[in-house]
Amino acid sequence: MDADPTPGPSFTIAFVPGVTLAKWSKAWQERRKDLPLAFAPTAEADAVGVLHDRKADVSFVRLPVDDTDLSLIPLYSEVPVVVLPKDHDLSLAESVTVADLAGEHLLQDPDELPEWRDVAVEVQNGTRRPLPEMRSVEDAIELVAAGVGIVIVPQSVARLYGRKDVIARPVIDVAETRIGLAWLADETTPDIDDFVGVVRGRTARSSRAPQEEPEKAPPKERKPQQKPKAKPFTPRQGRAPKKLGKGRNRGRGRS
Template sequence: MDVDLRKLRYFVAVAEESHFGRAAERLHITQPVLSRQIRALEHEVGAQLFIRGRQSTELTAAGGQLLEDARPLLAAAQALVLRVQQAERGAATFTVGFMPGITVTRAVREFTARHPELDVQVVRTSWDTQVRSVHEGVLDVSFVRLPVEHRGLTLRPLFHEPRVAVLPARHRLAGKQSLGIADLAAEQLLQDPDAVPEWRDLPGRSSAGEAGSWPVFHTVEEKLEHVATSGGVLVLPLSTAAYYTHTDVAHVPIDDIGPNEVCLAWSADRRSPLLSEFADIAAEQH
């Protein structure tokens, strides 16, 4: 059976919106057309994908599995088109992503010296884009901070570093030499809780620390401003906290959680020798 990528895109839109009407608006098609396409997809895969309600649409177990598999498949298709277009233009590029606080200069310089024919570019990423941009073909390799979803990736461990709590400068914990993750149980975490599973899984964590009641921030700068002006805390790798200077925040080592691990990531379905060569260089530099 051949899977229709267009139907998969329609399916992902409905799953993400949890509503056929909103998904149809997002896709710029009519709702009846979208409903027919989803019914056709359900017929093709032989499973019901959604439980349709008046107010919302929920995934079935089969739909949840399809969503998990569809996202990397669609990203790989997009990456394929991008690489073909680059080849058509004769564009010999190699793009390296990096997270804030990670220095890639020496590795990029060494790789560029070995391959002067390549246009080597660097792109700063975020927690949301460090892996997604690899799957989508925007990046050839990416220096990523764990934890990340491993599916579809090759990961090469590089180094690790301590993590610190970033607090308002006048916070009761700001002057301590170190603290434990349980000391932050009652605090509002201003980042994806999955990035700090030790905080997320604290027993008896109070509702004051629950995620979802604060705005979503997309950059470290936004998060730091919120820490300084409105409170809340972050748990960051030491190099990231040190990279940003802000007189109204302080960072304190957390002594009872593991370090942050940095890896080099690239798409598992790519076999270019340039990828493993750059990984070797990056490992030597760290």
């Protein structure tokens, strides 16, 4: 029986929930047909660990993270939203504040959201209920649909785990989160440089290193311009003789 063929090289991208890679992966595949991509969906808690474990070449992380030994570039910000049951009183509002949510039960660690923690009734009164068992954000949103509590997450995450029985509304006074691209600083390879270039929008022709000027075509030889030939002089025909002015040459020849 023949042994399985050894898999070829690939470039592995880890990413946290809510990150969409379609635009960048398409640009990479057009530019680097020699190196296919592999994808590693990763929990936020493991987004840096996969780099140290050499399970990914780069990782899209949700900031802040421990950036020890990492190179890290921030990319874009995310709008925070609260996920509520569809029949919630706040479902009619276009946006909400943390004061509007002060009486709700947050299905998250309050320390992750200090804006809510500082006004929450159950925190101020010391009546905070223990959190039910949840393995993921998806589990938490399922509990929201059941009326157990609320969650505040980036809008991209709410869309990823969206359901027909919940709604999401922007929370205007909660700090935005950011997505960044991270990799091991001491293991920056030309492939990583290429991927960073794709993410930053550099074209295939651009590079960190200076490129040679393209060879210019030799200038076309210009032919000497010929002077126009002088036209031969021809007297005008039928030209009337000049008339003498009045009184000119009168009396000449008279005695």
